[in-house]
Each structure stands twice: as C-alpha cells, then as structure tokens.
Amino acid sequence: AQSVTQLGSHVSVSEGALVLLRCNYSSSVPPYLFWYVQYPNQGLQLLLKYTSAATLVKGINGFEAEFKKSETSFHLTKPSAHMSDAAEYFCAVKGPLSQGGSEKLVFGKGTKLTVNP
Amino acid sequence: SAVISQKPSRDICQRGTSLTIQCQVDSQVTMMFWYRQQPGQSLTLIATANQGSEATYESGFVIDKFPISRPNLTFSTLTVSNMSPEDSSIYLCSVAGYETQYFGPGTRLLVL
Numbered sequence: 576a577q578s579v580t581q582l583g584s585h586v587s588v589s590e591g592a593l594v595l596l597r598c599n600y601s602s603s604v605p606p607y608l609f610w611y612v613q614y615p616n617q618g619l620q621l622l623l624k625y626t627s628a629a630t631l632v633k634g635i636n637g638f639e640a641e642f643k644k645s646e647t648s649f650h651l652t653k654p655s656a657h658m659s660d661a662a663e664y665f666c667a668v669k670g671p672l673s674q675g676g677s678e679k680l681v682f683g684k685g686t687k688l689t690v691n692p
Numbered sequence: 693s694a695v696i697s698q699k700p701s702r703d704i705c706q707r708g709t710s711l712t713i714q715c716q717v718d719s720q721v722t723m724m725f726w727y728r729q730q731p732g733q734s735l736t737l738i739a740t741a742n743q744g745s746e747a748t749y750e751s752g753f754v755i756d757k758f759p760i761s762r763p764n765l766t767f768s769t770l771t772v773s774n775m776s777p778e779d780s781s782i783y784l785c786s787v788a789g790y791e792t793q794y795f796g797p798g799t800r801l802l803v804l
Contacts, residue, residue: 607792611795616800617797618696618795618796618797618798619735619784619786619795620795621693621794624791624792626791665734665735678723678725678740678788678793679725679737679740680725680735680737680793682734682736683734684733684734685733685734
C-alpha cells in the first residue's frame with residue numbers, strides 16, 4: 576500500500592524567493608513519485624516524475640525534486656518563485672508494475688502556493 | 693503525452709437528476725481512470741475503466757451511482773446518477789501513459 580503526506584496545505588513566498596514544497600511517502604514497494612500542478616480552473620499537469628533512475632529530477636518551469644529513500648521524501652523546489660507559479664501542487668505515488676504495483680496513483684492532499692509581489 | 697478533452701467543462705444541475713461526462717483521448721489507450729476532486733480536497737479515484745470489460749470501482753463508489761462506459765480505446769463516459777449537493781465536485785478523467793498518468797481539464801459540477 577502507498578500513501579503520501581504533504582506538509583503544509585498553504586505555502587506563501589515572495590517573488591524571487593526559494594520555493595520548497597514538502598512530500599513524504601510510504602510505500603511497500605519501490606515507489607514511483609510524481610508532482611502535478613493544478614492552475615485555477617484547470618486540470619492537472621505533470622511537473623516531474625521519479626521512476627528509479629536519477630534521484631534528482633528536473634521538471635518543467637524550473638522545478639526539481641530529489642528522491643531521498645532514507646528520509647522517504649520527495650520535496651519539490653524552485654530557486655526563484657515567479658508570480659505564474661501560484662497554483663496548487665499535488666504529490667502522488669504509485670508502485671511499478673514490475674514490482675507488484677499498479678497503475679493507480681495515490682495523491683497527497685495538495686499544497687496551495689501563493690506568490691507575493 | 694496524450695491530449696484529453698472532457699465535455700461538459702462545467703454544469704449546474706438539479707438534485708435528483710443525472711449527468712453524463714464524456715472523456716475523449718487523441719490516441720488509443722488501454723487504461724482510463726475517473727477521479728473526483730471535492731471542493732478544497734485532493735483527488736480520489738472513483739474507478740478504472742478498461743476497454744471491453746466492466747469498470748473496477750474503488751471502495752466507497754458503486755456502479756449504480758457512477759456507471760461508466762468504455763466503448764473503445766479513445767473514449768469513456770462517467771454518469772453521476774441521482775445527484776445530491778454532495779456530488780458537487782470536479783470530475784477528472786486520466787489515461788495511463790509511460791510510467792505516469794495524463795489528466796483531462798476536468799468537469800466542474802455544481803448540484804443545487
């Protein structure tokens with residue numbers, strides 16, 4: 576079974592500041608991990624994914640995340656926030672099919688990012 | 693990646709009625725999923741729909757309330773039956789891609 580915990584339902588940063596959104600996971604099999612972004616009144620867009628290759632994953636719009644097995648974490652970062660980054664961010668986990676997982680994604684509760692001018 | 697469209701994009705419905713949501717994909721896919729996102733909440737999987745077989749429902753969701761059709765590899769429908777205000781949510785379809793899922797834009801449903 577898998578689960579995801581996102582610490583902080585709301586995060587507020589100033590434009591140009593570091594963005595750090597936290598995600599911790601629990602998984603009975605080696606996990607695949609994802610970050611999705613949801614802009615207001617839109618669906619979910621894949622930001623980046625970890626699928627057991629490089630532990631530091633780079634995604635779109637300057638975001639990156641690092642898989643840390645020892646900490647069971649997959650935090651999302653961006654060095655400099657932009658106003659257009661204001662959105663809700665969801666961390667998700669699934670197990671690879673080859674290791675007894677399924678195609679089902681389990682989502683965290685989401686973190687709403689506000690960027691202040 | 694897959695391009696996914698949903699119809700309608702939003703609707704306001706009266707309680708007791710039913711709404712059918714359509715999901716169209718620009719390529720053939722084996723697995724499609726339907727999620728519900730209640731106001732201010734995360735996504736919850738309703739069911740998995742494979743072409744040619746009955747949908748598989750998650751705990752807490754039943755076919756009588758959320759019947760699903762999957763007539764071919766590019767299309768699926770989700771019906772929300774006998775609606776109540778508690779069904780007010782965003783309903784999203786997604787498809788399984790390579791090691792990930794791609795999501796449609798969602799259908800925003802308000803039940804009065």
